[in-house]
Amino acid sequence: MDSAEEGAHDGHAHSRAGALAADPPRRVRNPQSHDRLDILVAYTASAARNWADRGGPEAAIRHAGDYMKMVFRNSDLGVEPHIVHIVQVPAALEWTLAGQGWWRDIFPTRWRMRGDGDVLRLRHEHRADFVHFVMGEGPLTLGFCGIHSALSRGGTAESFFQSAYGWTSNNAACRDFAGVFVHEIGHGLGAGHEPDAVRRPEALFRPYARGYVNFDAQPNIGTAMAYKGQVEPFFSTSRFDLFGATVGVRDEQDNERTLRETVHIGVRYSDYLPLLEDLPPQPTGLRVWFDGGSAHLAWRDNGRARTLTSWNTKCRPRYPTGGCSGASGKP
Numbered sequence: 001m002d003s004a005e006e007g008a009h010d011g012h013a014h015s016r017a018g019a020l021a022a023d024p025p026r027r028v029r030n031p032q033s034h035d036r037l038d039i040l041v042a043y044t045a046s047a048a049r050n051w052a053d054r055g056g057p058e059a060a061i062r063h064a065g066d067y068m069k070m071v072f073r074n075s076d077l078g079v080e081p082h083i084v085h086i087v088q089v090p091a092a093l094e095w096t097l098a099g100q101g102w103w104r105d106i107f108p109t110r111w112r113m114r115g116d117g118d119v120l121r122l123r124h125e126h127r128a129d130f131v132h133f134v135m136g137e138g139p140l141t142l143g144f145c146g147i148h149s150a151l152s153r154g155g156t157a158e159s160f161f162q163s164a165y166g167w168t169s170n171n172a173a174c175r176d177f178a179g180v181f182v183h184e185i186g187h188g189l190g191a192g193h194e195p196d197a198v199r200r201p202e203a204l205f206r207p208y209a210r211g212y213v214n215f216d217a218q219p220n221i222g223t224a225m226a227y228k229g230q231v232e233p234f235f236s237t238s239r240f241d242l243f244g245a246t247v248g249v250r251d252e253q254d255n256e257r258t259l260r261e262t263v264h265i266g267v268r269y270s271d272y273l274p275l276l277e278d279l280p281p282q283p284t285g286l287r288v289w290f291d292g293g294s295a296h297l298a299w300r301d302n303g304r305a306r307t308l309t310s311w312n313t314k315c316r317p318r319y320p321t322g323g324c325s326g327a328s329g330k331p
């Protein structure tokens with residue numbers, strides 16, 4: 001989770017053409033890409049609006065991906081993060097998320113993200129180790145600008161691959177999108193906050209999976225996982241000093257050491273995805289109509305039983321596959 005006050009640099013003022021040229025999209029067909037951390041990014045309509053005057057979401061997301069590569073290289077992690085695909089959030093999921101107060105409803109939101117068939121299909125197609133959403137709405141009540149499940153003690157690629165989902169806000173109030181994006185993926189690889197922001201130390205993947213803030217330096221220095229300090233593109237480390245200032249404590253605050261161990265778990269998350277052929281077929285025949293002051297959706301669920309599923313805005317189901325009793329269902 002992230003604080004809104006984290007980071008200050010503006011990383012989005014690059015042209016779309018420049019960003020795409022720096023990191024052209026590539027498809028991944030080799031499921032054994034263990035030298036790379038493959039990330040699928042999906043952005044909402046509100047996120048696209050926030051970036052409309054900055055070359056659009058593709059350019060901004062590619063730039064953030066380049067920033068992440070720099071952080072990984074600076075920390076000498078030996079694995080390169082790679083954005084394998086960028087897509088707008090599928091219409092059904094966008095509708096599910098929009099206007100439902102989901103922003104303050106973290107766990108059902110993640111459930112919805114994980115449960116979306118189109119996103120799941122893309123994750124399989126691109127063998128993505130991570131799926132990350134970009135939201136345009138402002139920070140949570142508590143100031144969070146991003147969320148990610150944390151790889152915790154004892155975690156494995158097999159136990160965690162279904163948790164490798166998170167989101168980051170690109171709202172202006174959150175400021176440093178690229179910095180928060182790196183921070184959230186860091187959680188998905190077991191990196192942790194600075195000591196006074198660690199809620200459950202016993203759950204840390206390693207005892208030294210903690211960030212570092214140096215208030216003795218002027219200006220102060222924050223590392224990628226720290227809430228405080230001016231964030232620099234490094235994970236906490238005891239391997240070197242930064243501008244003559246310490247940015248970690250050996251055996252205590254060393255996310256770099258943690259990540260060197262865990263990144264090899266992260267690149268294997270996609271190994272545990274079931275085969276694409278084993279997924280249920282996609283729904284078809286999505287229809288939207290307005291009637292009596294509410295919006296209605298209907299589609300054909302082609303999995304298991306061939307049933308018609310529908311929602312309307314007056315009976316908001318808590319979970320997307322749960323249907324909605326009393327929903328009107330024009331075929």
Ligand SMILES: [Zn+2]
Pocket residue numbers: 001002183187193
């Ligand atoms: Zn965090």
